[in-house]
Amino acid sequence: MIKIVSMRLFQAILVMVAVTAVAFIMFRFVGDPVAMMVREGASQAEKDALRAALGLDNPMLIQFVEFFGRVLHGDLGTSFRYQQPVAELLMNRLPATLELVLVATVMSLALGIPLGVVCALKPTGFLSRIIQSATLVGISMPTFVTGLLLILIFAVNLRWLPSSGRGELVNLGGWQTGFLTVSGLKSLILPSITLALFQLTLIMRLVRSEMIDVLSSDYIRFAFARGLPRSHIYGRLALRNALMPVVTVTGLQIGQLIAFAIVTETVFQWPGMGLLFTNAVGYPDVPVLAAYLLFVGFLFVMINMVVDILYTFIDPRLRTK
Amino acid sequence: MKKYLKTLLAGLALVVPMTMPSVAQTLRWSSAGDVISYDPNAQVDSFTQSVHHMVFDPLVRRNKELQLEPALATSWEVVAPDRWRFKLRQGVKFHEGQPFNADDVVATIQRQIDPGARNRENLSAVIGVEKVDDYTVDLILSGPYPLLLNDLAAIYMMSKPWMEEHNALKPGNTSTGATTYANNHANGTGPFKLVTYEPDSKSVFAVNEEWWDKPQHNLKSVEFRPIASDATRVAALLSGELDMIAPVPLQDIDRVANTQGFKVVENPSLRVIFLGFNWKKELHAEPGKPNPLLDVKVRQALWHAVDLATIQKRLMRGKSRTTGMMVAPPVTGYDEGIDAPLAYDIDKAKSLLAEAGYPDGFKVGLNCSNDRYIADEQICLAIASMWAKIGVQADVGVESKTTYFPRMDKGEFDMYMLGWASLPPMDGYSVLQALLATTDGKFGGSNSNGLSNPKIDELARKASTELDQDKRVAMLKEAFTITHDEVLYLPLHQQPVAWAMSDKVDMPQFPDEYVRPWFAHMN
C-alpha cells in the first residue's frame, strides 16, 4: 500500500516537473513583452536594457534553471503587467473563480440529477425526449454564444441582471466573497448559468445511464417483487447507487470547470483566474501565464492522485496491478 | 464589523427590493485598459498614468485647453541652461495629512531618475535635484533642454515621509522583482483619494475635500472598472451599471447616441495612424530584387492609391480626420500647410509606378496589429484591396500586438501600421526623435526599418537643445515638410476619441484621451 501511494506521489512529482518544463518552454515563445513595457519613443538601448533586466536575453537553459529554481522555492515571480507577486495575484483571483465554479456545479447538479432521473424512468417518454433534445441543443451552443445571448436578453434588454463584474464584495478574512450582497449574488447568475450548461448535459446523461443500469439490476427487481413502495425504490435504492459515479465525475470535473471558466470569465469580465489568464495572454505577462499553467497542472495532478489512491483503498483488486 | 452585518442582512433579505445606494455624484466609468500599478515609477503605461492624475499632482499640469499651467510649482526660472529653479506651492497637504514641501520634490525626482525607475526616460534630461529652501527646488539638467516643462507635466509628486514609512523610496521594478507598498496604495495631493484598488476589477476613489485647488466638479466619489471587451463594455453602460465608457467602439456610437438617456461625445484624438516603409535593400516579400519602396515615386503612388475618404467614411464611420502629417493639430510642430494627404488618384498612381519602372506593380508585405488601434485589421485589409487596383499585391499579415510590435522592432515588415500620440510631451520632437531620426543612441527608437535622412538627423540634433521656441518649431516644421515631400511615412488619419455617457454626466473631453473627472458634473 505505501509502495503504491509513494509510487503515485513520485509520478505526480514527475508530472509536475514536466508541466513546469512545458510551461516554461511554451511561454518563452508566446511573444515579447518588452514592446508593451516601454514608453512611446523609447530608444533601442532602452528596450535592450529592459530585455536584459528581465533576463529575456539569457540562453534558454539558464532561464529555465532560474525559473525552475524559483518555482521550487515557491516564488512564481513578479507579474510583468501588474507589478505584483504572481502568487498574490492568483490568490486574489481564486475566490472569484471558485465561487463561480461552485455555484455552476450546484446548479448543474440541482438540475441535472432530476432531469436525468426523469429521463431514466421513462426513457422513451415525451418529456424525456424533450429534455434530451434540449440538452443536445445546449451542448451544441458554444459557451461564448450562450453568454452573449444571456447578456443581450437579461442585461441589455430587460436590465434585470448585471452584464459583467462581481458586484459588491465582502471581505471575509482575505476571501472576497460575492455571496453576501444582493449585487454580488445577482452578478453570479448569468456567468454561472453559462458555465453550468457545460456540465448540465454531462451530469444528466450520466445520471440517466447509471439509473437505467441500476434499475435493471437484480436487487431492484427483487425490491419491486417484494412490493416496496416505488418512491422508496427510486429514491432510496436506485438513485443513491446511481449517484456514486456522479459524485466522482463531478469532483473530477471541477478542475475542468476551473479551466473552462476562461471563456465564461472573458465574456462576463469576471475577475477570476481565467480573466487574469486571458488578459495575460494579450500582454503577454509571461510569469502569470506560467503560474496559471502550473496551478492548473497542480490542481489536476492532485485531484487525479487523490482519486487514484482512494480507488486503491476502496477496490483491492487494483492493488495487485 | 457593523458594515459586515449590514451587508449580511442585505444579502439575506433577498426578497426585499434592492435599495440602490445613492449613485448621484458617484461617477462609475470604464475603459478597456486597467490601472496596472499605482506606483508612478513602476510602469510606463499611458492609460495608467492618466488615471494617476486623479490622485497625484505634477509640478506643472495641463489645463482645460491642454496648455501648461502651474500646479504644485507656482513659478519657475531658468537659472542657467542646465539649472531650472522651481518655487513650490505652500499649504498643500497629501491625502494622509503630510504637508508638501521641497523634501518631497527632491525625493520624488530622485525616485524618478533612479536607474531602477521604469519610466526613467520620461525625465531623461534631468540628472539631479537640489533643495534650495523649504519651498524652492533646483533641477539639474545634462544640458540645454527645451521640453522640461512638458516632461514635468507627467511627473507626479509623492510624499517623502510616506515613502520612508512604507519603505518605498526606491521604485518597484518588475525586472528586479521589487514590489513596494506604493504599488497598490497611493498618497498624492490630487483631487481624489484612492480608496480601494483591485486589479482587473475596480479602483474606487473618494473626493479629496482638502485639495489645494478649487474643485470644478461636484463628485463625491469615482468608481473605475476595466472592461476589455468592447461589447461587454457597451452592454454594461446600456444596462445602467456604468455612467460612462471611454472609449465607445465606433460601430456602437449611433446605437448608443440614439438610446434614450445616453449621449456620445467625440473629438479627434492626438493619435495619428500611419504606415511605415521598409528602407532596406530588398523587400521581405520579394527577396533578391531591389526594394521598390526606395523610390519616392513608388511611395507617392502608394499614397495616391489609398482611398482615405472611403476609409474615413466607412471604416471610421466619419469619425476620424484624414491627415497628411504625423502629428495632430494640438501638437507643437503641426503645420497646416502640409497637413494634406496626396489626392486619391488611381491613374496618377499607375503612371507614377510606371515612371518608377513598375508598370505591373510588385509584391509587398503589409502588416497590422488587430488589437491595438481602431479598426486596424480592417484598415489593412481595405488598403490591400485598394492597392490591388494599381497592381501592387500586398500580402496582409495580421496579428496580436504581443507579437506584432516585437517583430516591428526587429524590422521584419515591409509596410506596417503604427500610431503615435506624441505623449506625454505633446511635442512634435517626439516624432522627430523616435520615428524620423536614424537609429543611434537616444534617436530613432522606433525607426527600426532603416530610414535614414541626413537633413532630418541634423534637424533632430539641433532641435533637441534649442531653447528658442520659435526657432525650434521652425526646425520641426522643416523636418515635417521633408517627411511629407519624401513620403517618409504614409499618414492615414487621426483616430477619434469617443466616449459614451449617461445624460446625467457632463464631462469635457481632451485629445490626449485623459479622463479628467475633476472637470466632471453629474446631476
Add this chain to the structure above:
Amino acid sequence: MTTRAFLQHRLPPISVIIAGLVLATMIVLVIFAALIAPMDPRDVSSYSLIDMEIPPSFMDGGDPRFLLGTDNQGRDLVSVILFGLRISIIIGIGAVLLAAIIGVALGLIAGYFGGIIDTILMRVGDVLVSFPTILVALLISGVARAQLSGATVSEWAPVILICAIALNEWVQYARTVRASTMVENARDYVRAAKVIGLPSRRIMLRHILPNVMSSVMVIATINLAGAILTEATLSFLGAGMPATYPSLGTLIRIGNQFLFSGLWWIAVMPAAVLVVLVLAVNVIGDYLRDRFNPKLMAH
C-alpha cells in the same frame, strides 16, 4: 456489431435522418464552395468597402446581391460563411482524424507491449488530459503564431489548429484502444499468433485493430462536435483562424463587435450555421453511441 447486424436493424429515428441530411448538404455545399459562393473571401480585390454592412436582402436596405447581407469589410456573408464552414469542417475532421490515428497507434502499442512503454505513454496521456483542450490549444496556437510571420500564420493556421486540438484529444482513443487491446491480447487467437511467431505489427494491425474500430468510430463522431466547438472558441478568443481566412468562430468574433450596433446579422448568421452544424453532428454521434456502445461516456 457487424455490418450485417447494422443493416438488419431498423432505420434510425427521423431526427438522425434529418441530421444526416443536413450534414450531407453542408458537406456538399462546402466541397463546391468555390463554385457556389458569389465571391472568394480570400481575394481582397473581389470586395469593396462600399458594400460594407448591408443587411440581408430580405430586410429593408438589403441588396439582392447579398442574400445574408455583408460584413464590416463588405464581404458577402453567404460566401464567407460557406468558406468559413469549410474551414470549420476541415479543421474538425482533420483534428479528429489526427487524434484517432495517434491515439489508436499509441493505444495499440501500449496495450500490446505493456510494461514501461505502457506506463510512459499512459502517464504522458494523463498529463495531457489533465489540461483542458482549450488551454492547451490556446498555448500551442499562441506559440506557433509567435514563431511564424504574419502571412505564414494565415496559411498554416488550419494545420496549427488541427495539431493543437488533436494533441489533447488522442488520449481518449489511446485509452479505449489500450483497454480493448489488453483484452484481445489475452485471447487465445492472439496468443496463438504470438506462438507461431507472427510479427507483432501484423498481429496488431490484422487481428486487434478491426476489433476496436467500432469504438473508435463512435468516439470520433462524438469528438467531432467537440473539435468544431473548440476551433470556434479559439477563433472567437482571437487565437484561431485570422480574419483574412475566417472560420465560423472568427466570423462570430468579428460580428460580436457589432452585436449592440444593430448589425446583428454579422454575428447571428454564422452563429446559427455553427449551432446547426454542431447539433447535427451531436445528434448523429449520440445515436451511434447508443447503438454501438451505450456505456461509452460522452466526454
